[in-house]
Amino acid sequence: xxxxxxxxxxxxxxxxxxxxxxxxxxxxxxxxxxxxxxxxxxxxxxxxxxxxxxxxxxxxxxxxxxxxxxxxxxxxxxxxxx
Amino acid sequence: xxxxxxxxxxxxxxxxxxxxxxxxxxxxxxxxxxxxxxxxxxxxxxxxxxxxxxxxxxxxxxxxxxxxxxxxxxxxxxxxxxxxxxxxxxxxxxxxxxxxxxxxxxxxxxxxxxxxxxxxxxxxxxxxxxxxxxxxxxxxxxxxxxxxxxxxxxxxxxxxxxxxxxxxxxxxxxxxxxxxxxxxxxxxxxxxxxxxxxxxxxxxxxxxxxxxxxxxxxxxxxxxxxxxxxxxxxxxxx
Numbered sequence: 001x002x003x004x005x006x007x008x009x010x011x012x013x014x015x016x017x018x019x020x021x022x023x024x025x026x027x028x029x030x031x032x033x034x035x036x037x038x039x040x041x042x043x044x045x046x047x048x049x050x051x052x053x054x055x056x057x058x059x060x061x062x063x064x065x066x067x068x069x070x071x072x073x074x075x076x077x078x079x080x081x082x
Numbered sequence: 083x084x085x086x087x088x089x090x091x092x093x094x095x096x097x098x099x100x101x102x103x104x105x106x107x108x109x110x111x112x113x114x115x116x117x118x119x120x121x122x123x124x125x126x127x128x129x130x131x132x133x134x135x136x137x138x139x140x141x142x143x144x145x146x147x148x149x150x151x152x153x154x155x156x157x158x159x160x161x162x163x164x165x166x167x168x169x170x171x172x173x174x175x176x177x178x179x180x181x182x183x184x185x186x187x188x189x190x191x192x193x194x195x196x197x198x199x200x201x202x203x204x205x206x207x208x209x210x211x212x213x214x215x216x217x218x219x220x221x222x223x224x225x226x227x228x229x230x231x232x233x234x235x236x237x238x239x240x241x242x243x244x245x246x247x248x249x250x251x252x253x254x255x256x257x258x259x260x261x262x263x264x265x266x267x268x269x270x271x272x273x274x275x276x277x278x279x280x281x282x283x284x285x286x287x288x289x290x291x292x293x294x295x296x297x298x299x300x301x302x303x304x305x306x307x308x309x310x311x312x313x314x315x316x317x318x319x320x
Contacts, residue, residue, distance in 0.1 A: 015230070016265070018190050067147070070140055070176070072183040073230060 003048050003056040004081040009069045010041035044068055053080045083110035084307055087124035089154070089170075091116045091145045096131035096167065096288050103291035104128065107304030116148040126163050126207070126307050127154055129170025131223070131286060141184060141226045142172030151177060163207035163279045163310055165303065168224055171272070171282030180273055180282050181239060182231035187224070188265025194223040197263050199247040199271045199285055200254055206278040209246055211306035217254040218247070218299040220290035222263050227284040229266040229273075236267055247272040247283055 011017040017039050024038040050056035057080050069076040086109040090097045097113065104111035104126075111128075114121060121127060134145035145151075158164045158179055166174040174180045187193060196219050204214040212218075231239060239245060249262040249269040257269045264284070272283025287300025 016188065018186055018188050018265075022190060067143065068139070070143070070183050072175075072181075072232060072235075073185050 001050065001052070003050055003053060005046050005048050005056055005060045005078060006081070007044040007046070007060060007064060007068055007076055007078045008041060009044065009064075009074050009076045010039050012073055012075050015073060041074070053082070056080050083108070084126060085109075085122070085124050086111040086126045086128060086307065087114045087121050088112070088128045088130055089114050089116060089150055090130070091132065091134035091148060091169075091173075093134040093136055094130050094132035094169070096169075096286065099286075099288040099291075100128050100130040100167065103288045103301065103304045104307070106291055107301060108308060109304065114150060116145070116150050119149050119153055121150075121153050121157055124157070124162075126165070127157055129154075129164070129166040129173055130288065131168030131170060134169055134173065137169075137226070140172075140176065142169060142174075142176040145169075145173045146177040155179065158275075158280050161277060161279050163307070164281070165208045166280075166282035167286060167288055168222075168227075168284055171284055172226065174280065174282045179280050180275060181235050182229055182273070184224075184226050184284070185228050185230055186226055187228050187263070192223075192225040193227070193263045194221065195263070196220065197222050197271070197285055198250050198252050198254070198261065199283075200250045201246070202248055203243065203246045203274060203278070206246055206274050206281050206306075207310040208281045208303045208306045210309045211302040215254075216302075217250065218290075218302075219252075219297065220285045220287055220300045222285050223289075224264070224284055227264040227266065229264075229270045229284070231267065239270075239273055240268065242276060244273050244276065245270050246274050246281055247285070 020038040287303035290300035
């Protein structure tokens with residue numbers, strides 16, 4: 001089976017996120033002053049051949065730990081479709 | 083003559099500066115391609131600056147899995163001296179050879195200008211030619227140069243005296259305002275591993291090694307190789 005997996009990589013909680021701050025200021029300047037705690041990360045989507053959704057998740061978790069996220073500065077969440 | 087390998091990745095752009103600096107220091111430098119798998123009997127390994135793999139994903143994240151990197155890892159684990167400059171520093175952190183990470187500059191913009199740094203460790207493979215406390219001026223050129231580490235790691239780096247160079251003011255006092263060009267924790271510009279054989283820094287000694295460019299403050303990083311006692315290799319003695 002082929003599974004679509006969505007990975008979201010975000011700056012670790014508590015870490016200064018200058019991109020998020022810049023966007024937050026821009027939003028405030030545009031009148032969206034209700035926006036707070038803007039964090040900017042990346043979204044990675046991939047297709048994974050695996051025997052089960054669980055197996056797909058395990059493999060993608062390994063990919064995240066090894067390459068897709070840097071544990072020093074980033075957290076990630078992942079979601080297997082279907 | 084010291085055999086000095088300069089590793090070239092796709093996107094390295096300080097490879098020639100680094101090679102030339104090593105030659106000016108009296109070494110016998112040569113290039114090693116990232117697809118090579120051995121270091122050709124190198125006694126020193128230099129990872130130059132640039133934008134390996136276009137800085138895709140994270141700076142250094144893909145280069146660290148290049149075919150040459152297992153050889154660099156083994157060389158470093160055996161006590162071999164390795165210097166990472168700028169992108170080379172990012173690669174060493176991504177590879178786990180140095181702690182911490184280099185992330186987007188605090189003020190977001192790419193910074194390309196001279197900075198001042200102070201030598202905090204004068205006993206590493208690449209700084210033993212300096213006096214401790216020496217004030218140096220050399221350029222930085224990076225977008226992702228803000229050094230960060232988890233709080234425990236940062237405390238350990240400081241407690242073990244593993245900060246090699248630190249950003250300071252032009253007169254050598256603690257950095258204020260823009261003296262720290264990227265928001266690095268504790269004004270850290272470069273660090274080493276516990277043994278002092280692996281060193282990484284964001285500023286470019288390779289761009290300050292030749293009198294022709296009006297600044298030779300960085301040459302000491304390369305001449306220090308001459309002053310480094312290469313630890314005896316394990317195995318059979320001859």
